[in-house]
Amino acid sequence: MENSKQIILFDGVCNLCNGAVQFIIKRDEKDVFRYAALQSDLGKQLMSERNIDASQIDSIILIDPGVAFYIKSDAALEIGKQLSGYGVISSVLLWIPSSIRNIVYDFIARNRYKWYGKKEECMIPTPELKAKFLD
Template sequence: MSDKKIILFDGVCNLCNGFVQFVIKRDKKDVFRYAALQSEIGQRLISERNIDTTKIDSVVLIEPGIAYYIKSNAALQIGRHIKGYRTISKVLKLIPSGLRNIVYDLIARYRYAWFGKKEACMIPTPELKAKFLD
C-alpha cells in the first residue's frame, strides 16, 4: 500500500465526491487510494503531517514517504497521473501557485453553496471498497 498515493477529500462535499469519482474512473494504473478528511484515518494522516484543516479542508494528496500536496498543487499532481490531463496539468503548473490558489480557494470557499453538501461521508460501493482506506 505504501506505493499508492493517497487522496484525502471532504467526504460531505458533492464537488469533492464528484472529483474522487472522476479520478477513480480514470485511474487505470491503480495509482490512488482514498479517504475522507473526516474519517479516522484521514484525521490521523492530517495530524501526522501537521496540516491545519482550518486552512486546508478540501483535497490533499499524500505520497507516502515522499511529500504531500495541498490546494491547486494537489489537484495538478493528481492530474499528472490521469491520461488526457497530464498536459493541462503541466501547463497550469507554469502559473505561479499563489495565483492558482486564489481560484482554488474561491471554489473551495463556495463549494457547498454551488455544489451542495451531503449529511454524511460517501460510502463506497463493494466494488470500490478496496480503493478506500479504513
C-alpha cells in the same frame, strides 16, 4: 495500507469533492490512488502525522508516501498528472505560480457547498470500489 499508493484526502460530505473522486477513479488507469475522507479517523491521523492543521485546510490533500504532500491546486494538478488524458495540461498549469492558481481554487472551495450542496454524512463506496477507500 499500501505504501506505494498515493492517498487522496477529500471532503467526504462535499458533493463536488465526491464527484471529483468519481472522476479520478474512472481515469486512474494505473491504479495509483487510494482515498480517505478528511473527516475520517485515518484522514485526521494522516494530517496530524504531517502537521497539517485541519482547521486551516479547506482543500483536497494528496499524500505521496515518502515524498511529500500537496494541498489545494498543487494537489489537484499533481493528481491530474497521473490521470489518463490530463497529464500534459496539468504539467503546463503547474507553471503558473500556486499563489495565483489558489485564488481560483479558494474561490471554488469557499462556494462549493452553496453551488453543489453537501451530504449529511461521508460517501459510502460501492462494493466494487471499496478496496480503493482506506478505513
